[in-house]
């Protein structure tokens with residue numbers, strides 16, 4: 162597979178970026194034109210862009226950066242897609258191919274509970290049984306018709322048997338499956354990644370990844386919006402898209418949030434190269450590209466939670482605070498990042514110290530953000546009970562252990 166390198170950020174004239182920054186209005190989202198100018202701003206203009214983004218973050222979430230203390234549950238790493246940057250997926254029979262049993266799920270969740278975790282993040286390949294008879298056999302053996310039926314049962318198991326709250330990330334979902342999973346999890350997620358359809362072409366990052374068609378992903382996010390389901394999404398930068406594509410991906414998310422108000426969080430994730438992937442020789446986005454993208458995300462979405470994973474920007478991850486994030490995402494004291502296993506999460510004490518050094522308090526949130534909790538607790542049942550038990554007076558995680 163030949164993969165196209167990312168389009169480099171080209172220096173722009175100082176006056177164009179300065180004029181885009183001069184048009185900023187506190188609390189108001191910037192226009193597409195301004196975003197396009199700012200995402201290509203010069204190094205000279207970068208400090209001014211970052212200052213504007215950090216100020217916007219402070220108007221939205223003053224004084225605090227949050228994270229979710231989680232366990233990572235890779236329910237199955239079989240996947241019918243073959244994304245050019247993925248190290249997680251396996252075919253049946255590959256070394257490391259695995260579908261977790263219910264006992265394994267419960268064991269990890271219970272251990273996480275003893276470590277103060279409040280999120281059970283279910284990450285898994287997209288509908289592997291459609292491609293692999295081996296997965297159909299595994300599911301038959303487990304007693305389920307599909308991976309989504311099994312996921313639903315495992316979310317329900319974790320909810321019933323532990324204090325953890327599930328957050329599933331199973332790929333594309335129909336409206337019916339969004340409703341079913343929303344009954345056993347307070348939020349769910351699907352990365353939009355990009356709106357650039359050309360990445361589906363031969364030799365590009367989403368060649369042979371039918372579930373990465375942007376229109377299908379937008380439909381799932383929209384269906385979640387129609388059902389008022391708190392939803393995590395985001396973009397993946399450095400997979401062959403241009404800075405303009407990044408802006409348009411953020412605008413597509415903003416458009417859905419304007420219509421349905423359900424986007425609880427936007428993740429800006431940077432591609433990291435790994436030796437075993439088809440994109441092994443593609444360049445990673447630079448630190449400057451990452452900071453520009455995060456800052457523009459903050460200014461396009463001034464009242465939406467913006468997250469960037471610290472392990473993918475180590476050792477300089479605290480710079481992301483300067484670009485306007487208000488959340489570090491899920492951090493596990495127990496399980497590795499199975500998506501980027503070579504990039505360990507920072508120790509939580511380190512994360513706290515570095516967040517405080519930037520002038521912010523670090524607070525543990527739940528997998529559903531405070532402003533979305535009332536809609537979930539309004540529906541009676543086990544999920545509502547568990548969420549009420551886990552939340553503190555500020556909508557964050559009730560801490561029942563030594564911090």
Ligand code: SF4
Pocket residue numbers: 240241242243244247248249250285286287332370372
């Ligand atoms: S990124 Fe997700 S959809 Fe793509 S191959 Fe990996 S597990 Fe499958």
